[in-house]
Amino acid sequence: DTAVSQTPKYLVTQMGNDKSIKCEQNLGHDTMYWYKQDSKKFLKIMFSYNNKELIINETVPNRFSPKSPDKAHLNLHINSLELGDSAVYFCASSQDTAHEQFFGPGTRLTVL
Amino acid sequence: AQSVAQPEDQVNVAEGNPLTVKCTYSVSGNPYLFWYVQYPNRGLQFLLKYITGDNLVKGSYGFEAEFNKSQTSFHLKKPSALVSDSALYFCAVRDRSGTYKYIFGTGTRLKVLA
Numbered sequence: 001d002t003a004v005s006q007t008p009k010y011l012v013t014q015m016g017n018d019k020s021i022k023c024e025q026n027l028g029h030d031t032m033y034w035y036k037q038d039s040k041k042f043l044k045i046m047f048s049y050n051n052k053e054l055i056i057n058e059t060v061p062n063r064f065s066p067k068s069p070d071k072a073h074l075n076l077h078i079n080s081l082e083l084g085d086s087a088v089y090f091c092a093s094s095q096d097t098a099h100e101q102f103f104g105p106g107t108r109l110t111v112l
Numbered sequence: 113a114q115s116v117a118q119p120e121d122q123v124n125v126a127e128g129n130p131l132t133v134k135c136t137y138s139v140s141g142n143p144y145l146f147w148y149v150q151y152p153n154r155g156l157q158f159l160l161k162y163i164t165g166d167n168l169v170k171g172s173y174g175f176e177a178e179f180n181k182s183q184t185s186f187h188l189k190k191p192s193a194l195v196s197d198s199a200l201y202f203c204a205v206r207d208r209s210g211t212y213k214y215i216f217g218t219g220t221r222l223k224v225l226a
Contacts, residue, residue: 098144100146
């Protein structure tokens, strides 16, 4: 069983579209994260939820909006996609805010 | 402000030789420190962490790391490198305050040559 899963694995779309990426963890963890990894492999945290409460909200465009319907899910919705949004987006979870994180396989987003 | 530095973009080592991947950090107080590995087209995998206690931490796949408070370093080591260790390695730090924020280093590509 996959511990942290993301869908879709690949997402190719046109500029201006709206898209969502879904993340689910079956580890019973309290904390979930979204990261963006650019083409140079730099990893930047975007958001984090702990027990469904937003605790990290980094400086990202407000076109990006996270939603956590329950502790096991953290989705990322992106409005009005731009070329610069092309990247690999990783979801992760951890037991709490101090423990190691378990990463999903990533979603490669390509904006044309 | 918190920061993590991985000074080497790439480290090359011959199979069977010891390897070191360097990490230094800047954070107020005592940090939580982590190492992760990323294989091509995969998510990051946790290797080891330092929370408290013994400065030498042992982790997965024979890796270890030493927390050095005076030098603010947390270098990753392995006594004998394998070709299969070739991957991208990330150091990460989190302070113990209430900011919850993890900072990842820029990554070091390890290449083990047969």
